[in-house]
Amino acid sequence: MEQSAGDLLKSKGLRNTAPRRAILTALQGHPHSTASDLERRIGARKSGSSGLSKQGLYNALEVLTNAQLIRCFEPAGSPALYELRVCDNHHHLVCRKCGVLEDVDCHTGVAPCLDPVESKGFAIDEAEITWWGLCAQCQETVAGS
Structure with a gap:
């Protein structure tokens, strides 16, 4: 990621929160991740404790998608997938x-x-x-x- 997660959030006028930064960081090198993949990656980073509720994760994914910092797509027969490659x-x-x-x-x-x-x-x-x-x-x- 050329810009830091915090800088990307700031560029879109979003609050620089730990869950949002964690999602952006977790997607680096892991395109096409499901929400469950992200939950595991974020949780693993915090000594086995996610520190983020499922609802908090989905809320942050929605905010980041709406701001076009991440892209969500759903191939047939697959859960929603998220990636950093947008626009x-x-x-x-x-x-x-x-x-x-x-x-x-x-x-x-x-x-x-x-x-x-x-x-x-x-x-x-x-x-x-x-x-x-x-x-x-x-x-x-x-x-x-």
Whole structure:
């Protein structure tokens, strides 16, 4: 993270609280984390005691998502996932077998990168795309069977 968690919060006019800093820090190096993943990471950092209620965690996740400091997305069949990569219109690849999830840059570089056949009066500003398939490792496993 180029800026410290405290600086990021300040840049969005948010209070610099320990739970918010802990979430931003826990997402570093761990993109696509669930709330449960974050709870474990934050709890582990504080000698086995989370120091943050589940409701407090979800409240902080909502505040950070609304401020566009983190992104929340929900691939089909998966709990909500959180990541630090925001406002860049990237997409995701998901392996149907092992569940590995990878970021994919938008090839057009502008949002939305796809236009629907019919907008039905919406002013469209984003497209969220998830491609499903088998990762290279799972392809090898299937081929070797």
